[in-house]
Amino acid sequence: MTTAGDWDETAEGVFRKRFEPCDVTVTAVVGSEGVAVIDTRCSPAEAREIKEQLRHMTAAPVRWVVNTHAHFDHCWGNAEFVAARLTPPARIWGHESLAAQLDPANPLLAALADELRTEEPRWATDLLELDFVAPTELVRDHASIDLGDRRLELRFLGRGHTDGDLWILLTGDDPGAQPTIALAGDLVERSGPPAFGDDSFPLEWAATLDRALSALGPDTIVIPGHGDTVSATFVRDQRAAIDAVAQEIRRLHAAGVPMEAAAHEGSWPIPAPCLGWAIARGYLALNEGRTNPPH
Numbered sequence: 081m082t083t084a085g086d087w088d089e090t091a092e093g094v095f096r097k098r099f100e101p102c103d104v105t106v107t108a109v110v111g112s113e114g115v116a117v118i119d120t121r122c123s124p125a126e127a128r129e130i131k132e133q134l135r136h137m138t139a140a141p142v143r144w145v146v147n148t149h150a151h152f153d154h155c156w157g158n159a160e161f162v163a164a165r166l167t168p169p170a171r172i173w174g175h176e177s178l179a180a181q182l183d184p185a186n187p188l189l190a191a192l193a194d195e196l197r198t199e200e201p202r203w204a205t206d207l208l209e210l211d212f213v214a215p216t217e218l219v220r221d222h223a224s225i226d227l228g229d230r231r232l233e234l235r236f237l238g239r240g241h242t243d244g245d246l247w248i249l250l251t252g253d254d255p256g257a258q259p260t261i262a263l264a265g266d267l268v269e270r271s272g273p274p275a276f277g278d279d280s281f282p283l284e285w286a287a288t289l290d291r292a293l294s295a296l297g298p299d300t301i302v303i304p305g306h307g308d309t310v311s312a313t314f315v316r317d318q319r320a321a322i323d324a325v326a327q328e329i330r331r332l333h334a335a336g337v338p339m340e341a342a343a344h345e346g347s348w349p350i351p352a353p354c355l356g357w358a359i360a361r362g363y364l365a366l367n368e369g370r371t372n373p374p375h
């Protein structure tokens with residue numbers, strides 16, 4: 081396999097590329113038995129570009145696809161990797177919550193697609209052929225994919241960016257060795273602040289990253305869902321910022337500061353305009369008494 085186009089060989093046989101729109105990172109891991117693709121972009125049309133580019137890079141078939149989480153920019157290209165569009169089809173892995181979230185009958189999917197078509201001109205056409213495909217290989221806590229001479233360890237470590245983020249480790253033959261690569265999905269962000277959305281768990285996120293950090297070595301390269309690679313030190317710093325946001329939400333809530341005033345009243349390590357949903361979701365959890373992670 082040789083590097084083709086602008087895919088970056090982050091480690092031996094680990095190819096990574098940042099794609100627009102959304103600056104989403106796709107990673108292809110080549111093993112002796114085939115290729116695993118982690119995340120599939122926003123549409124089948126965009127996923128076809130992944131397949132075509134990989135075809136120029138290796139004769140090995142894509143046999144496994146992993147969705148790091150349910151957000152559209154990471155999994156709406158899944159249809160390109162199943163029967164009719166890929167022979168033989170790949171098996172698609174994801175957290176068990178994705179089965180319902182990516183079920184074609186989920187009305188939220190069509191509503192979001194309609195919204196996106198008006199946002200980005202290319203999506204108006206790309207999303208016409210949208211075909212929602214949920215993972216069939218569902219992960220509750222842990223799963224392992226054998227690529228032949230190396231393995232992907234898929235771990236659900238708790239809620240954070242969403243309720244279904246997988247943390248993925250690439251390991252070799254030696255089970256005691258530190259992982260070469262960790263794929264963080266959007267549990268870690270490099271191209272911007274951590275993304276607290278309307279489905280995030282701001283009070284639980286730091287504990288999830290604690291579990292992730294415990295499996296990293298000093299030389300492990302971490303691939304975030306958006307942006308360039310980072311080190312364990314970066315993850316530790318981002319975890320501290322996320323924890324500080326959670327502590328400030330708790331403090332303001334306990335002091336009786338109304339949710340609407342919290343962004344303005346608080347002292348934040350992340351620009352307050354990025355924290356609207358963090359505050360809303362944090363207040364909701366505290367109002368409901370959900371102060372401790374369930375994991």
Ligand SMILES: [Zn+2]
Pocket residue numbers: 149151241266275
């Ligand atoms: Zn996301």
